[in-house]
Amino acid sequence: xxxxxxxxxxxxxxxxxxxxxxxxxxxxxxxxxxxxxxxxxxxxxxxxxxxxxxxxxxxxxxxxxxxxxxxxxxxxxxxxxxxxxxxxxxxxxxxxxxxxxxxxxxxxxxxxxxxxxxxxxxxxxxxxxxxxxxxxxxxxxxxxxxxxxxxxxxxxxxxxxxxxxxxxxxxxxxxxxxxxxxxxxxxxxxxxxxxxxxxxxxxxx
Ligand SMILES: Nc1nc2c(c(=O)[nH]1)N[C@H]1C(S)=C(S)[C@@H](COP(=O)(O)O)O[C@H]1N2
Ligand SMILES: [Mo]
Numbered sequence: 001x002x003x004x005x006x007x008x009x010x011x012x013x014x015x016x017x018x019x020x021x022x023x024x025x026x027x028x029x030x031x032x033x034x035x036x037x038x039x040x041x042x043x044x045x046x047x048x049x050x051x052x053x054x055x056x057x058x059x060x061x062x063x064x065x066x067x068x069x070x071x072x073x074x075x076x077x078x079x080x081x082x083x084x085x086x087x088x089x090x091x092x093x094x095x096x097x098x099x100x101x102x103x104x105x106x107x108x109x110x111x112x113x114x115x116x117x118x119x120x121x122x123x124x125x126x127x128x129x130x131x132x133x134x135x136x137x138x139x140x141x142x143x144x145x146x147x148x149x150x151x152x153x154x155x156x157x158x159x160x161x162x163x164x165x166x167x168x169x170x171x172x173x174x175x176x177x178x179x180x181x182x183x184x185x186x187x188x189x190x191x192x193x194x195x196x197x198x199x200x201x202x203x204x205x
Contacts, residue, residue: 010029010030010031013029013031014028014029017029017087017089022079022089023087024081024087024196024197024199025196025197025199026085026199027081027085027086027087027196028085028086028087029086029087029088029089030086030087030088031088032088033088033151034082034086035150035151036082036084036164037122037150037169038122038184039120039122040120041149041150042119042120042149042170044149044153044154046065046066046154047065049064049065049154049172050062050063050064050065050172050173051063051068051101051155051171051172051173052117052172052173053101053102053104053105053173053174053175053176054173054174054175054176055111055115055174055175055176055177056107056108056110056111056176056177056178057105057106057107057108057111057176058105058106058107058108059105059106060105061104061105063104065154068096068138068155069140071096071100071101072096072097072100073094073095073096074094074095074096074097074100074137075092075093075094076092076093076094076134076135076137076158077090077091077092077093078090078091078093078135078158078160079091079160080158080160080164080167081163081164081196082163082164082165083163083164083165083190083194083196083201087196091142091143091158092142092143092144093137093139093141093142093158094139094140094141094142095137095138095139095140095141095155095158096137096138097134097136097137097138098131098132098136098137098138098157099131099132099134099136101138102131102132105176107128107176108176108178110178111128111176111177111178112127112128112129112177112178113125113126113127113128113176113177113178113179113180113181114126114127114128114131114174114175114176114177115174115175115177115181115183116157116166116168116171116173116174116183117168117171117172117173117174117175118168118169118170118171118172119170119172120170121184122168122169122170122183122184123168123183123184124157124165124166124168124183124184124185124186125180125181125182125183125186125192126159126162126166127180127193128176130159130161130162131159133161135158135160135161136157136158136159136160137157137158138155138156138157138158138171139152139155139156139157139158140153140154140155151169152167152168152169152170152171153170155170155171156168156169156170156171157171161195161196162193162194162195162196163190163191163194163195163196163200163201165185165190165194166194180192186203189202189203190202190203191203
């Protein structure tokens, strides 16, 4: 038995994470994986599912589920920080890098912003440059198992360096824009960018 024990002493692990600088200010460590979202858990039908890339692109692009699953896959391990103050470390995600999906379209000059689109009208805005990072992906597996419906299955975006409301569950596409257009939570008072290291939780408007 190690100091932390088989049961995992959450507080000891939290201390360690803080000492390593892995916990942003005001966050506490969770060993569980809370489920958090607005609205219901949408049903998934592979025959009806599609993924759409639109907006400031030379030509809009649509993909079926099978086409999306045929894209090159990657595994990425990252931390996850919710604005409601919990953080979950070392999540092992498998899916398709954002950059891989972006290769399918030709962005128009000036397309610097993205509005990510999900089921039931949920949206989140992220600058395009942030989505080009090598650990931003559309994930369909978490810690070696298919992404559960309540966690965004069949497909969610993962943007580890921003608060988790930007990690859009049940994602169905994105729109490239030449201006920043606020998403669902951002219109409801959350910060437009949402950097956990700077505690950009709410917009203060
Ligand atoms: N489509 C959609 N995605 C969403 C949300 C939502 O309400 N709808 N909530 C966000 C918030 S606030 C958080 S903290 C994370 C939670 O992901 P989890 O339930 O897998 O922990 O999902 C984000 N993605
Ligand atoms: Mo959240």
